[in-house]
Amino acid sequence: xxxxxxxxxxxxxxxxxxxxxxxxxxxxxxxxxxxxxxxxxxxxxxxxxxxxxxxxxxxxxxxxxxxxxxxxxxxxxxxxxxxxxxxxxxxxxxxxxxxxxxxxxxxxxxxxxxxxxxxxxxxxxxxxxxxxxxxxxxxxxxxxxxxxxxxxxxxxxxxxxxxxxxxxxxxxxxxxxxxxxxxxxxxxxxxxxxxxxxxxxxxxxxxxxxxxxxxxxxxxxxxxxxxxxxxxxxxxxxxxxxxxxxxxxxxxxxxxxxxxxxxxxxxxxxxxxxxxxxxxxxxxxxxxxxxxxxxxxxxxxxxxxxxxxxxxxxxxxxxxxxxxxxxxxxxxxxxxxxxxxxxxxxxxxxxxxxxxxxxxxxxxxxxxxxxxxxxxxxxxxxxxxxxxxx
Amino acid sequence: xxxxxxxxxxxxxxxxxxxxxxxxxxxxxxxxxxxxxxxxxxxxxxxxxxxxxxxxxxxxxxxxxxxxxxxxxxxxxxxxxxxxxxxxxxxxxxxxxxxxxxxxxxxxxxxxxxxxxxxxxxxxxxxxxxxxxxxxxxxxxxxxxxxxxxxxxxxxxxxxxxxxxxxxxxxxxxxxxxxx
Numbered sequence: 001x002x003x004x005x006x007x008x009x010x011x012x013x014x015x016x017x018x019x020x021x022x023x024x025x026x027x028x029x030x031x032x033x034x035x036x037x038x039x040x041x042x043x044x045x046x047x048x049x050x051x052x053x054x055x056x057x058x059x060x061x062x063x064x065x066x067x068x069x070x071x072x073x074x075x076x077x078x079x080x081x082x083x084x085x086x087x088x089x090x091x092x093x094x095x096x097x098x099x100x101x102x103x104x105x106x107x108x109x110x111x112x113x114x115x116x117x118x119x120x121x122x123x124x125x126x127x128x129x130x131x132x133x134x135x136x137x138x139x140x141x142x143x144x145x146x147x148x149x150x151x152x153x154x155x156x157x158x159x160x161x162x163x164x165x166x167x168x169x170x171x172x173x174x175x176x177x178x179x180x181x182x183x184x185x186x187x188x189x190x191x192x193x194x195x196x197x198x199x200x201x202x203x204x205x206x207x208x209x210x211x212x213x214x215x216x217x218x219x220x221x222x223x224x225x226x227x228x229x230x231x232x233x234x235x236x237x238x239x240x241x242x243x244x245x246x247x248x249x250x251x252x253x254x255x256x257x258x259x260x261x262x263x264x265x266x267x268x269x270x271x272x273x274x275x276x277x278x279x280x281x282x283x284x285x286x287x288x289x290x291x292x293x294x295x296x297x298x299x300x301x302x303x304x305x306x307x308x309x310x311x312x313x314x315x316x317x318x319x320x321x322x323x324x325x326x327x328x329x330x331x332x333x334x335x336x337x338x339x340x341x342x343x344x345x346x347x348x349x350x351x352x353x354x355x356x357x358x359x360x361x362x363x364x365x366x367x368x369x370x371x372x373x374x375x376x377x378x379x380x381x382x383x384x385x386x387x388x389x390x
Numbered sequence: 391x392x393x394x395x396x397x398x399x400x401x402x403x404x405x406x407x408x409x410x411x412x413x414x415x416x417x418x419x420x421x422x423x424x425x426x427x428x429x430x431x432x433x434x435x436x437x438x439x440x441x442x443x444x445x446x447x448x449x450x451x452x453x454x455x456x457x458x459x460x461x462x463x464x465x466x467x468x469x470x471x472x473x474x475x476x477x478x479x480x481x482x483x484x485x486x487x488x489x490x491x492x493x494x495x496x497x498x499x500x501x502x503x504x505x506x507x508x509x510x511x512x513x514x515x516x517x518x519x520x521x522x523x524x525x526x527x528x529x530x531x532x533x534x535x536x537x538x539x540x541x542x543x544x545x546x547x548x549x550x551x552x553x554x555x556x557x558x559x560x561x562x563x564x565x566x567x568x569x570x
Contacts (some may be wrong), residue, residue: 034567036567041563
C-alpha cells in the first residue's frame, strides 16, 4: 500500500500556502526585515499574561464546559453588545473556540459539504478556501478590485450565486488588503443576500484594528443577524496569537450544532487562555487602545512611504497590512518579493498568495517596529529605483 | 456680566492645557524624542508646520522641559552609582518644603527631587562615581542642611527598568514564520 494513494483527493488537491517558501529563505538571512508575518509584534499585555499564570499557579488546569467558561461567555456577550451593538445569549449563542481559525472550520463544516458552493471573495485569508475544500465543497472566488478599494461589490456577489451556493465567507477588516467595509458599503450587499438561503460567515478578527471609525458587522443588519455567524477573537486585538482563543456568535440552532463538532474534536479551548481572555475583556481595553494607536501611526508612515516611492497604495483603514500596487515596476508579485528578499533582505508576501486577483500587489505588514518600517522603506525604495532603471 | 466672564475663563483653561494633537505628539516624543517633525506629521496625519508650531508651543509653555536619553550605564561600563534618599524635613512657615527642596536640588549631584506623601518628605536621587562619593555627599552636604532632620540612603544595585524601558530585554523578533 502506498499511503499517498489512501489520502482523499480533495486534501491532496488543496495547495499549500504560497507564503511558506519565503519564510524558509528569510530564516537563513542575517539583518533581514520581515514585513511578512501576520501577527502583532507586541507581547500580550502583562495583566492578561499574569491571569494565565495565576490560573496555572492555582492549579486551574481542568476542562471547562464545552462552550467555554460561562464567565468568559458573559464577558464576550457584554463586549459584543458594548462594542458592536450585537446581542447574543451567552448560554446558547456564543462558543469559545481555539482561535478564530477553529470557528471558521467548524462553521463551514456545520453548513457545507460535497456538492455545495461557498463564495470566497479574494484576496483574503488563505484558510477560507482551504477550509471550504476540506469539507468537500467548492470555493467560488470573487475577485475584488483595487479600484473598489477591495470592498465587496453587490453585482459580483450576485453573479457568483448559483443554486448550489450555501455560504459566503467575508473578512473585514481584511487580510491582506487592509480594506474595511462601512455601513453604507454593506447596505447593497445586504440587499443581495437578505432573501437568499445563504449563510454568512463574517470573520471579524481585526474588528478592533479599524482606524477610520467603529467597525461595522454585517450582523448589525436585523435582516442578516439570523443567517450570520460572527467570528471574532483575541489574537489580533489583544496580541494573543499564541494563546489560541477566539469565539463564534450566532443563532442558537446553528451554535448548538457547531458546538457538537467542537465538543467531539476539541473538547474545550485551553483554559489558561480562557482565564487570560476574561482579563483581556475586563481590563485590557487600555492596553489594546495603546497598541491600536501605535499601529495607526505606523500605518500612516508605511502608506506614505509606498506612495512616495511610486508604489500606489490606497489608504488601508483596517488590520495591519498595506497592499501596494507593484505593477509599475514591471515585475510579477512573485518576482518582486523574491528579488526584494534576495537583493535587499526585506520580506513581503506576494498578493497572489491570497487569491489570483492579488497578482500585481504585495502584502506588507506594519506589525513591526517603526525603526524596522523606516529601514524597510529605504531598502524597498532603493530596490524599486534599481528595477525601474534597468 | 457673569456670562461674559465665563468664556474668557474657559479659553484660558484650554490654553493652559494641551490640545488633542499635542497630546498625541507628547505620546510619541515620550518614547522617541529623536523623531523628525516630518515623520511626526506623517504619523499623525497633520501638516509639518502645524507639528512644528505645536512643539514650539509645548516648549514655550514649559510642558516639554528637556529631551533626554535613557542610558544603561552599566553596559557602557561607566562608573555611576545611584542612590535613592529618603529625606525628612521640618517644613518652614509660609514656604512649606519648597525652600529646603530648592536648596537640595541645586546640587548637580542631585538628579531628581520630589515631595512625597507618607513616611518621609523629600525623595532625592543622587548620582556619583563611587558609593563613597555619594555617601560623603549625603553626610557633608545633604544631612547638614538646616531643617533636614534625617536621611536614609538606599543604593541602587541593579536597574531593571527605567523611564518605562526594560533594560537587557532582547530585541530579537522571536515570532515564528507562520502561514496566514
